[in-house]
Structure formats: C-alpha cells, structure tokens
Amino acid sequence: MNTVKIVGTGLLGTSIGLRLRTRGVRVLLADASPTMAALARDMGAGEPDDGSACDLIVVAVPPDVAGQVIAAELRRDPGATVTDVASIKGLLLQQVRGLATKAELDRYIGSHPMAGREKSGAVAARHDLFIGRPWVVCSDEDTPPGRLRQVLALIETMGATPVHLEPDFHDAAVARVSHAPQVIASLMAAQLVDAPPEGVGLAGQGLRDVTRIAASEPGLWARILSGNAAEVRRVLLGVRDGLDRVIDALDTGEGAGADAGAGVDAGAGSRTLKPGAVAELAGVIAAGNEGYDRIPGKHGQAQRRFEPVTVLVDDSPGSLGRLFAAIGEIGVNIEDVRIEHAAGQPLGIVEVFVEPRVAHELAEALRRRGWRVPVERLTEENT
Template sequence: MRVHIVGTGLLGTSLGLALTGAGHAVTLADLSPTAQRLAADLGAGTVGEPEATDVVIVATPPDVAGQAILTALERFPEATVTDVASVKTVLLHEVRAACAAGDLDRYIGSHPMAGREKSGAIAARDDLFVGRPWVVCSDDDTPAERLAQIVALATDVGAAVVHLDPEFHDSSVARVSHAPQVMASLMAAQLVDMPADGVALAGQGLRDVTRIAASDASLWTQILAGNAAEVRDVLTAIRTDLDTLISALDLEPGSIATIAQTITAGNDGYDRIPGKHGQAPQKYAEITVLIDDTPGMLGKLFADVGELGINIEDIRIEHATGVKLGSVEVAVVPARQRELEEGLTSRGWWVPEAVIEHEGQE
C-alpha cells in the first residue's frame, strides 16, 4: 500500500521503518523539517506529501491529532485515515463534530500499545510493534475494506490486532498505562530531595517501580489531559485506598489486618496480568546466580543454560552496590529447577540454595 505518515517522532518513524521494511511505499511529513529529514535518513520513507495515498497514519502529539486527522480527511478524499494516539474517545468526538458528511467512515482510530522511555525519531526501532497489541476502534458502519487496510498494516509490523470500543479502550489504558505513569512519576519525585547516600540504597524494586518515570513530560501531559476523566477516576480510587492504608499505619486495633489486605489485593491484581505471549500467568521457579560484573559473563551463563537444554522463561538482573557483582534471577519451569541448579553448580557458577517461586511475566 501507499502509506503517508504525518508526524515523525518515535511512533511515526518506527512505523515508517517497519512498513518500509514490509514493502509498503511510505511518505513522511512533519512540521519540523529537521525531524522529517532525520526520519527519512534513518530509512523510514521519503519526505513529501503525495498527490494520493491509500492510508494516512497520523502520528502527531495527542493535542493536535484531531486537527491533523481532519486535515488528512480533507486533503486525501480517497484515503483511509487512522491515528496512533493513546486516547480515542476525545478524538472520535472531535472528528465526528467537524468532518464533512460521509468522511467519518474513512476514519478508524487505532492505538499500538508500544513505546519507549526515549522519544523522537532517533529512538525509533523497526521492531517496536512486534508482538505488541494494536487496538483498532471500528464499529458496524466501518467499511470492511477500510478496516482490512488498517488491520493489514498493523499485522505487517508484527502487532497483534485487538478490536475495542473507544470508551472501553480509554478506561482500560487509564489503568494499565496512564495511571501507572503517574504513580511512577510520583514515587520518583520523592527522591528529588533525598540525600545521595540514601538514594544509593536503591534496589531493583525501586527501579521496577520508577522505570517509566523517565518518560517525556510534554507527551505525557498531553496524554493525561486527553484521558483526564478516566485517569481521574482511577487516581481517586487509589487515593481512597491510600487514605485507608495511611490511617492503618497509626497501628490502631485492626490496622495490621488492613495492611495485610492491601498487600493481598495487590497480589490478586498482579495475578491477572498476562504472562508470556499474553497467556495466563504461570508459576516459575526462580534460580539466583551470582556473577562477576565483567564482559562475557552473562553470555557464558546463557550459553551454559542452553547447553543444559533448559529454556529461560524470564530473567532479572540486579547490580550490587559498591561491588562489581551481579545477581541474575533466572526463571524456569519448576520441573527443571533442580536440574538447572545442579547443572550450573557443576559448571562452577555460584548458585545460592534459596529458591523463590514467583508469578512469571515477560
């Protein structure tokens, strides 16, 4: 297909790279001449607005996506237009209110659930969408041939298409993406005035919780504003739970049970997060291996595990403070746990005896 991408940031450029690699003819446009030239230099397509195109993908920031969609519908009267913004309902309302009669059938909102903490074309990757959900928001009035175009493009970049209602999409991403960003940012902000000696105690738990706090502030301000009502509902519910926990920390009678119930509710929610490849979570055995933090050691560990014929289901690495030592937690199916421990020990690896089982996740 002929595909015109409007917006050459992380998502737009990554799409250009992936679609070009899949054999589509991609053209690029961006308000910034430098940004679009960079995307083209990286191989995401050619700069320029075509006379005609089959599909227009709007990959602009959320706060201008609505106008960009309307412009594309007017400029390319035969094209199917989609967007990749992380909010869908507000854009649909904006387009519906302003587009010409009949043009709404050519607009199909979509949202690839992919991204990075880094932004801009320079951070783009051609495999960014591989194995990731790609939400498509269509309805009974959507022409089948236009829907097929969007599904085909999503499939061609390696994504797994999921069909959702716009309102359900926005409610869902508020819980699985938008509110987690806020919570990560709030937690990381607590470190700003903390003495350096205290921050140095940080372990993997803090890194896990705050990883996405490094995300682009301008982009996330737009995302949160675009899905404000849904995010507000989630944060209000969290605030209620926080108030209950804060009161329990006064340690009055009954408080210990409240604290335990809070952690247990988190366990129950965690158990619902999909496991590998979107499958149901599975219990894995986790083997800890202590290794020198020197070149080649991690590769050697993986090679030895492979020679034992055991598949690594998940992996987690933590670095010791002040010592060039790493702790590698290797998750395997429980039936292979003892075999892996004995096999690695016989090959000279330092494997502590304590083994923790956890819910395996990607």
C-alpha cells in the same frame, strides 16, 4: 498497501515508517517540524511527502492536535483511509466528528498500539517496537470493510495483534493499564528528588520496576492525561482510597501526619499499630498479588509466576554467555532474565527465571558445575 503517508515523524511515526520500509512499502513523511521529518528520512523511515495520493495515512502527532490533523488529511486526500495512533480515543473521535463530513468519517478508523517507550522523537524509533503487542482498532458497524482491511494490514505488517474495542471502553481500560500507572510511577520517582544520595544509592530492581516510565516525556503525558481526564481520575480515586487505608493502618500515633492518640499505646517510643492494621496491610499486598496475576504474561498467555534462580557471575567478558550455555546444556528453558550489579564489587547478580518445578534442579546442577548459586528460597512448587 502501496503508498502510506505518516504525519508526525516522532517515536511512533518513525517506528511505523521503518517497519513499512522493511516490507518495501513506499512511505511519505510529513511533520510540522521539517527538521523532524528530515531526521526520520535520514533514519530510513521513508521519503519527504510530495503530495502524492496515498492508500493509507497514519496520523502520529500528539493527542491534542490529532483531531485537526486527521480532519485536514481526510479533506486533502479524498481517496485515502486515515488512521491515528493517539493514546486517547473517545474525545478524539468526538473532535473528528465535529470537524469532518459523514463521507469523510467513513474513511477514518481510530487505532492505538499498546507499545511505546519512555523516550520521544525519531531517534528513539525502532522497527520492531510493535511486535507481539496489542493494537486497538476502533471501527464500528458503519466502517467499510475495505477500509478496515487496510488498517488491519498495517497492524499485521507491524507484527502486532488487532484488538477491536469501543472508544469509551478503550479509554477506561488504558486509564487503568497505562495512564494512571504513569502518574503513580512519576509520583513515586518524585519522592527521590530530595532524598540523600547515599539513600538513593541503595535502590534496587524493585524501585526501577516501579519507576521506569517516570522517565517519560512530560509534554506528551500532560496531553494524554488531559485527554482522558475523567477515566484517569476515576482510577486515581481508587488508588487514593487504598493509600488512605494504608496511611491509616500505619498510624502509630507518632511522627509525620499521625492522628493524635491513634496507637493503642501511644506512650513515649511506642510504635504500636491499631488492632486490625496488620491485616489491613497484608490485605493490600494480597490484593496486589491478585491484580498482578491478571497481567498477561509471555505471548499474551495468563501470567505465570516463574521462579528466579540467582547466580553470581564475574563482571567479565563472556561470563553471561557461559552461564546461558550451561543452562542450555542442563536442558532448562530460560523464561526471563534480570541482571543487577553488586554495589562496589566486580560482580553481576543474575536472576534466571524458570518454571518453578525445575528451579531447584537447575540450582543444584549449576552448583555442581562450579557456579555460585546462593541457597534458593523454598517454595511449595520447588521443594
């Protein structure tokens, strides 16, 4: 890879440019907005496009305009391989097929890095955005091997792992793992709009986990959802079935949306659920446990459940460093960390995630060293 052009210098394009520059690749930057291209240049992602011929062109524009931009780049630079990073693949390939010649199509390979942020634009770009993440490649049997090698070289330079998928399989998969979750996060967060501030103030890590991506850019996501409408709709219909079952199970015959006379004993003040309702609720949570366990964990391995050991630390400089050093001396590997601040107190609540078999031992060792470790939850594995 000698010269790579990036068209669309927002979050994705600028992140790719930054990483390519660390490897000494010449990067040309183009954007419909000259200001955005100048910003990416100022951040060190490359130099302004001077029209030179390129080995590889990466189209990183919003999905609804990606088809036209890909076709225009294929035509303009007859030697270049063209790839894109759009979040949808089936509809886009269909559009490019309608706009490009057969010879041009041989130079196009769609791709999609499964990494991003809830912020848009060059200012949010990071050179390490793609490290360790899957990067979908939609080549087919007609793709010339030399062209495929160029796209694979880009992915390798980004530190990502190539995953070869058909466009339709990709779209069905991302509807489930990315697009529908975005809708659910947004709908849940929207429930907070009218909530009283004292109530929202009780929010903890659970709500943050479920709603982090609700901060995403509305314009981009409206385009992504429209471009994968059928598959996203299919997943959401499944979610709606589940929601209907939960809503029905929670029906006590009183309050908002209750079915008249649904409760077994719908007398005044009754909160009785229908027979079978509790099992239905437990079943929903259990199915969630099962699905959650299928999410790949650290380094792409099967998800492993780590045990949290909770430690209360002073909200003061150096506290975290001392805690981590102590855990290192005890000889336990920290798998993950989560930090919350205790409401109204100068106290940090640190959850250190470790292998379940060492959790109890770590808690004891920390207590012996004077750390404040509340009594841990007893599980089969740590007793």
